Amino acid sequence: xxxNLSDRLSQTLRQVTGKAKLSEDNIKDALRDVRMAxxxxxxxxxxxxxxxxxxxxxxxxxxxxxxLTPGQSFIKIVKAELEDLMGKSNEDLNLNAIPxxxxxxxxxxxxxxxxxxxxxxxxxxxxxxxxxxxxxxxxYRPAAIKQLETLAQEVGVVFYPSEAHQKPADIAKAAIQxxxxxxxxxxxxxxxxRLHVDGEMMQEIEQLHALIKPVETLFVVDAMTGQDAxxxxxxxxxxxxxxxxxxxxxxxxxxxxxxxxxRSITGKPIKFVGMGERTDxxxxxxxxxxxxxxxxxxxxxxxxxxxEQNLDKEKAQKLTQKLKKGKGFDLEDxxxxxxxxxSMGGFGGMMDKLPSIGGVNLSQMGxxxxxxxxxxxxxxxxxxxxxxxxxxxxxxxxxxxKRRIALGSGTQIQDVGRLIKQHKQMQKMMKKVTGKGGLSKxxxxxxxxxxGGGLPKL
Numbered sequence: 001x002x003x004n005l006s007d008r009l010s011q012t013l014r015q016v017t018g019k020a021k022l023s024e025d026n027i028k029d030a031l032r033d034v035r036m037a038x039x040x041x042x043x044x045x046x047x048x049x050x051x052x053x054x055x056x057x058x059x060x061x062x063x064x065x066x067x068l069t070p071g072q073s074f075i076k077i078v079k080a081e082l083e084d085l086m087g088k089s090n091e092d093l094n095l096n097a098i099p100x101x102x103x104x105x106x107x108x109x110x111x112x113x114x115x116x117x118x119x120x121x122x123x124x125x126x127x128x129x130x131x132x133x134x135x136x137x138x139x140y141r142p143a144a145i146k147q148l149e150t151l152a153q154e155v156g157v158v159f160y161p162s163e164a165h166q167k168p169a170d171i172a173k174a175a176i177q178x179x180x181x182x183x184x185x186x187x188x189x190x191x192x193x194r195l196h197v198d199g200e201m202m203q204e205i206e207q208l209h210a211l212i213k214p215v216e217t218l219f220v221v222d223a224m225t226g227q228d229a230x231x232x233x234x235x236x237x238x239x240x241x242x243x244x245x246x247x248x249x250x251x252x253x254x255x256x257x258x259x260x261x262x263r264s265i266t267g268k269p270i271k272f273v274g275m276g277e278r279t280d281x282x283x284x285x286x287x288x289x290x291x292x293x294x295x296x297x298x299x300x301x302x303x304x305x306x307x308e309q310n311l312d313k314e315k316a317q318k319l320t321q322k323l324k325k326g327k328g329f330d331l332e333d334x335x336x337x338x339x340x341x342x343s344m345g346g347f348g349g350m351m352d353k354l355p356s357i358g359g360v361n362l363s364q365m366g367x368x369x370x371x372x373x374x375x376x377x378x379x380x381x382x383x384x385x386x387x388x389x390x391x392x393x394x395x396x397x398x399x400x401x402k403r404r405i406a407l408g409s410g411t412q413i414q415d416v417g418r419l420i421k422q423h424k425q426m427q428k429m430m431k432k433v434t435g436k437g438g439l440s441k442x443x444x445x446x447x448x449x450x451x452g453g454g455l456p457k458l
Contacts, residue, residue: 042226042257086287107220109193118151119282137168
C-alpha cells in the first residue's frame with residue numbers, strides 16, 4: 001500500500017531548496033508535485049485541495065531550524081498534515097459496556113466483511129483477551145453463515161447458529177441473550193452485504209441497529225476501490241450512525257487513496273486495515289505510522305509490535321540460554337530463525353516497514369526481495385532434507401550426503417555446500433553476540449548472508 005505515492009513524494013519533498021525560510025517560491029514546484037501524486041493515488045479532489053491549502057498555509061514563512069534543511073522542514077509539515085488528514089492517532093474500539101458489547105458489521109457485497117468478522121474475533125480474543133461470539137444475520141446467503149462458522153472454529157470463538165428462514169432481528173436478539181447466559185464479552189454481528197441505494201435493505205439494517213443498540217457500528221470497505229470507498233462509507237453513514245471504518249484488501253492497493261480520503265469525507269476514523277487472507281492479517285490503523293511510511297521513513301514501531309506478537313519467545317529464550325552455555329548454533333536453530341522471519345511476513349514484509357536508505361525505498365526493491373525470499377526458501381528445503389544428526393552437526397555432511405540432500409531438496413550440490421558455509425559464518429556471529437559489544441559485531445557480519453554477499457549498494 002502507498003508504494004506509488006511514497007515513491008513520488010519521497011523524491012519530490014527532498015528537492016525543496018531555499019534559505020532560512022520556506023517561501024511560496026521555493027515550495028511551489030513541490031506543492032504541484034504533491035498535488036499530482038495525491039490525485040494519482042486516487043485521493044478525492046476536495047481532499048487534495050484542502051490538504052494542499054493547509055500545507056501551503058503552514059509552510060510559508062516557517063523558519064528553517066539550523067539542524068534541518070528546507071526539504072526536511074517541509075517534510076515535517078507534510079507529515080503533520082498527513083496525520084491530521086487520517087486522524088492523528090489510532091482510535092481503539094469502545095467496548096466499555098455491560099457485557100456483551102455488541103459490534104455491528106456493515107458493508108457492501110464482496111468487500112470481505114465475513115472474513116473481517118473472523119479476523120476481528122481473533123484480534124479481540126488474542127490481543128484484547130476477550131471472549132467472543134460471532135453470529136451471521138445474512139439470511140440471503142446461506143454460504144455466508146457456513147463461512148462464518150468455519151472461521152469461528154478456526155480462530156476458536158463461539159459461533160451462534162442461524163438459518164436462512166429466520167428473521168435477522170430474531171437471530172441477533174437470540175444470540176445476544178445466549179451471550180449473556182454464557183458471560184461472553186463481545187458479540188460480533190455479521191450483516192448481509194447491501195447497497196446504500198437499496199431502500200428495503202437499508203431499512204432492515206437501520207431497524208436492526210435500533211433493536212440491538214451496538215456500541216460499535218463498523219463499515220467494512222474494499223481499499224482497492226479508492227476514493228469510491230470513502231464516498232460509499234459516507235452514503236452509509238447518512239443512514240447508519242457509523243463509529244468507524246475497516247479497510248480491507250489493503251495489501252492489494254498500491255495507491256492508498258481510500259486511506260487518505262475516508263476520514264476527511266466521512267468524519268469517521270479508520271480503525272483497522274486488512275492486510276491479507278489469513279485470520280491474523282488485521283492491524284490497528286495508526287495514522288502517524290502510515291504517514292511515516294508514505295514519506296519513506298519506515299514503520300519500525302509496527303515491526304517491533306509484529307515481532308512481539310509472532311516470535312516464539314520460548315524458543316528465543318532457549319536459544320539464548322544455549323548460546324550462553326557455549327553450545328553451538330546448529331542448523332535446526334538456523335531453520336527456526338528462518339521460520340520466525342516467515343511468521344512476520346517474510347523478508348519483504350520486514351523491508352516494507354524499514355526506512356528508505358539514501359532516498360531509496362527498500363520495499364520497492366523487488367529484485368532484492370525476490371532473491372532473498374528465494375534463498376531463504378531454498379535454505380529451509382535443504383535443512384528439511386537433512387537427518388537430525390546432520391542438522392545438529394553439519395561437519396558430518398560428506399560428498400555423498402550432499403548429493404542425497406540436494407536430490408531431496410530439489411537443489412544443487414553447491415547450494416548445500418553454500419548453506420553449510422553460511423551456517424558456519426552465522427555460528428561465528430552468534431558467538432560474538434554473547435561476547436562484549438556482541439550486537440554491533442554481529443550486524444557488521446550479517447551482510448554475507450544476503451544474495452550477492454551483502455545488502456544492495458544504494
